[in-house]
Amino acid sequence: xxxxxxxxxxxxxxxxxxxxxxxxxxxxxxxxxxxxxxxxxxxxxxxxxxxxxxxxxxxxxxxxxxxxxxxxxxxxxxxxxxxxxxxxxxxxxxxxxxxxxxxxxxxxxxxxxxxxxxxxxxxxxxxxxxxxxxxxxxxxxxxxxxxxxxxxxxxxxxxxxxxxxxxxxxxxxxxxxxxxxxxxxxxxxxxxxxxxxxxxxxxxxxxxxxxxxxxxxxxxxxxxxxxxxxxxxxxxxxxxxxxxxxxxxxxxxxxxxxxxxxxxxxxxxxxxxxxxxxxxxxxxxxxxxxxxxxxxxxxxxxxxxxxxxxxxxxxxxxxxxxxxxxxxxxxxxxxxxxxxxxxxxxxxxxxxxxxxxxxxxxxxxxxxxxxxxxxxxxxxxxxxxx
Amino acid sequence: xxxxxxxxxxxxxxxxxxxxxxxxxxxxxxxxxxxxxxxxxxxxxxxxxxxxxxxxxxxxxxxxxxxxxxxxxxxxxxxxxxxxxxxxxxxxxxxxxxxxxxxxxxxxxxxxxxxxxxxxxxxxxxxxxxxxxxxxxxxxxxxxxxxxxxxxxxxxxxxxxxxxxxxxxxxxxxxxxxxxxxxxxxxxxxxxxxxxxxxxxxxxxxxxxxxxxxxxxxxxxxxxxxxxxxxxxxxxxxxxxxxxxxxxxxxxxxxxxxxxxxxxxxxxxxxxxxxxxxxxxxxxxxxxxxxxxxxxxxxxxxxxxxxxxxxxxxxxxxxxxxxxx
Numbered sequence: 001x002x003x004x005x006x007x008x009x010x011x012x013x014x015x016x017x018x019x020x021x022x023x024x025x026x027x028x029x030x031x032x033x034x035x036x037x038x039x040x041x042x043x044x045x046x047x048x049x050x051x052x053x054x055x056x057x058x059x060x061x062x063x064x065x066x067x068x069x070x071x072x073x074x075x076x077x078x079x080x081x082x083x084x085x086x087x088x089x090x091x092x093x094x095x096x097x098x099x100x101x102x103x104x105x106x107x108x109x110x111x112x113x114x115x116x117x118x119x120x121x122x123x124x125x126x127x128x129x130x131x132x133x134x135x136x137x138x139x140x141x142x143x144x145x146x147x148x149x150x151x152x153x154x155x156x157x158x159x160x161x162x163x164x165x166x167x168x169x170x171x172x173x174x175x176x177x178x179x180x181x182x183x184x185x186x187x188x189x190x191x192x193x194x195x196x197x198x199x200x201x202x203x204x205x206x207x208x209x210x211x212x213x214x215x216x217x218x219x220x221x222x223x224x225x226x227x228x229x230x231x232x233x234x235x236x237x238x239x240x241x242x243x244x245x246x247x248x249x250x251x252x253x254x255x256x257x258x259x260x261x262x263x264x265x266x267x268x269x270x271x272x273x274x275x276x277x278x279x280x281x282x283x284x285x286x287x288x289x290x291x292x293x294x295x296x297x298x299x300x301x302x303x304x305x306x307x308x309x310x311x312x313x314x315x316x317x318x319x320x321x322x323x324x325x326x327x328x329x330x331x332x333x334x335x336x337x338x339x340x341x342x343x344x345x346x347x348x349x350x351x352x353x354x355x356x357x358x359x360x361x362x363x364x365x366x367x368x369x370x371x372x373x374x375x376x377x378x379x380x381x382x383x384x385x386x
Numbered sequence: 387x388x389x390x391x392x393x394x395x396x397x398x399x400x401x402x403x404x405x406x407x408x409x410x411x412x413x414x415x416x417x418x419x420x421x422x423x424x425x426x427x428x429x430x431x432x433x434x435x436x437x438x439x440x441x442x443x444x445x446x447x448x449x450x451x452x453x454x455x456x457x458x459x460x461x462x463x464x465x466x467x468x469x470x471x472x473x474x475x476x477x478x479x480x481x482x483x484x485x486x487x488x489x490x491x492x493x494x495x496x497x498x499x500x501x502x503x504x505x506x507x508x509x510x511x512x513x514x515x516x517x518x519x520x521x522x523x524x525x526x527x528x529x530x531x532x533x534x535x536x537x538x539x540x541x542x543x544x545x546x547x548x549x550x551x552x553x554x555x556x557x558x559x560x561x562x563x564x565x566x567x568x569x570x571x572x573x574x575x576x577x578x579x580x581x582x583x584x585x586x587x588x589x590x591x592x593x594x595x596x597x598x599x600x601x602x603x604x605x606x607x608x609x610x611x612x613x614x615x616x617x618x619x620x621x622x623x624x625x626x627x628x629x630x631x632x633x634x635x636x637x638x639x640x641x642x643x644x645x646x647x648x649x650x651x652x653x654x655x656x657x658x659x660x661x662x663x664x665x666x667x668x669x670x671x672x673x674x675x676x677x678x679x680x681x682x683x684x685x686x687x688x689x690x691x692x693x694x695x696x697x698x699x700x701x702x703x704x705x706x707x708x709x710x711x
């Protein structure tokens with residue numbers, strides 16, 4: 001096990017720059033997710049760490065040692081691929097044994113029939129078998145060891161791929177969208193298992209995914225990538241509650257955060273649709289800005305003090321809670337609100353509703369999308385005007 | 387039971403309906419069935435029947451001779467030479483043309499540019515008419531004016547003569563009469579067969595290589611397969627399993643069928659001392675030239691058994707060994 005450090009990695013494919021000076025330090029035993037939309041460079045970054053691609057500039061250090069010029073086989077990393085990449089002609093047990101056989105047995109000892117009779121091969125093969133068994137027990141695939149990958153279900157193949165990765169003791173585990181080929185139910189289950197596996201092994205994990213739910217549920221830290229850059233890297237709750245940019249706020253969270261166009265006056269007062277919201281942004285330039293409100297920050301309000309009014313356009317009932325999409329005249333987009341299941345009666349389609357929001361949870365972004373911090377509530381007198 | 391519960395009318399109609407469907411099915415399959423019997427099965431049956439006779443084309447009658455034709459096949463030295471020539475050819479041409487085809491495919495697969503150029507060059511002999519090519523080869527192999535012996539003569543008197551005993555013997559006693567010497571004739575035929583056939587295997591292997599999953603190579607690299615040989619053993623060769631079975635089978639059948647070169651070089655009887663008297667030529671000579679339909683059919687049946695055997699091995703291998711499902 002070792003920490004891993006990515007230092008100003010740049011990668012270009014021809015004219016297109018897919019990674020721009022990306023830096024990230026990962027501590028020993030940490031679980032870091034690289035999350036972002038497709039084409040953001042997350043998989044390329046992982047492949048550069050693995051040594052399957054070479055960077056145009058920058059350096060990777062594993063356990064403090066630069067691995068520049070070191071080929072993938074010599075970096076002592078394990079990787080789980082999106083397609084699992086199991087060898088179809090080998091049984092499950094043989095698949096898991098490959099990394100050990102390749103590293104411990106010499107060329108002659110690996111020969112198909114003769115290899116067994118080479119000096120020392122038997123003892124090594126016995127050790128390898130024991131370690132394969134141990135890995136298989138850990139993943140509960142002991143009964144599958146003699147099957148071929150073609151005879152396994154997607155979930156079982158995924159476990160075999162994990163087994164092949166953890167049979168060794170690598171410096172770090174790299175996982176490239178390992179759950180994306182599983183069905184929704186299995187994905188939830190495997191998510192938990194991978195997170196538990198990480199706790200048990202206390203190993204360094206780098207996990208690439210486009211699914212922000214996976215990133216949120218499993219990681220110690222999330223690195224949100226977009227356009228070849230890491231926009232923010234922090235613990236899941238920080239990324240969710242305190243995003244640095246509007247892109248991060250929009251990418252993390254489901255349903256998506258509501259972004260409302262607001263105006264800032266010279267004093268930093270925030271107004272939406274010409275109504276003062278009772279918020280003051282210090283040191284903010286005058287002009288247009290964006291207000292981000294998570295669905296759970298909004299609540300139903302009655303009477304004239306509701307800053308937003310509209311009618312219910314669509315309801316998504318999830319059983320335990322429901323999400324209502326409210327059409328607000330003049331806003332040009334729907335606002336999503338999370339409501340408790342009990343409020344279903346009040347949210348019939350077409351019902352006019354008033355919405356207010358929790359000012360503590362309001363996120364303000366400037367015109368370029370950067371977060372504006374230091375928002376305070378305006379004097380109570382002004383709120384009444386609103 | 388029947389008396390107390392008379393069958394309702396629609397149940398009684400059911401067998402009739404089933405019978406009609408059966409009839410329709412037979413009518414629909416009839417054309418294919420008839421064609422298969424007439425074109426494929428009947429000739430086999432007729433050839434098998436004729437192999438037990440002494441029939442000759444134009445004769446009004448014939449006698450059944452039992453297994454005498456087969457007895458001849460396994461006792462006469464001509465046919466012993468036929469088996470030796472055929473098996474030598476198959477055992478030489480198949481492994482080398484498959485190996486070269488695979489090697490060329492692997493090399494071409496690593497190329498970025500000029501890929502198509504190389505592919506075309508290696509595939510040209512496959513497309514060429516072997517009979518025309520045989521005439522070109524005949525000129526090249528001519529003992530005195532042929533290009534090959536002329537080239538070898540250029541090595542006389544140089545340092546090569548000391549390094550290569552074959553060359554020094556040739557310089558002293560004259561170079562081989564390639565097509566007239568029983569020591570060389572079969573190997574010349576093998577060489578031309580390989581030259582002509584491996585491009586086809588290469589194209590099949592190139593097609594097989596496109597199906598190899600790229601991520602498997604990355605997995606192999608991560609797993610510690612450092613040398614090209616390790617990657618070949620772990621990923622490429624198993625992935626090419628189905629292709630290899632097909633290529634080997636096709637090459638075997640093609641090798642058993644060798645005829646054009648033998649016919650072009652030695653129209654009068656299968657090479658010096660029958661050293662290139664291959665099966666297909668024997669069938670042609672006995673059955674067509676000498677009008678001995680009986681013995682010709684017997685060789686044909688034997689040929690069929692060889693090919694059938696190969697096909698069965700292929701089916702078995704494909705189903706059991708190389709489809710990792």
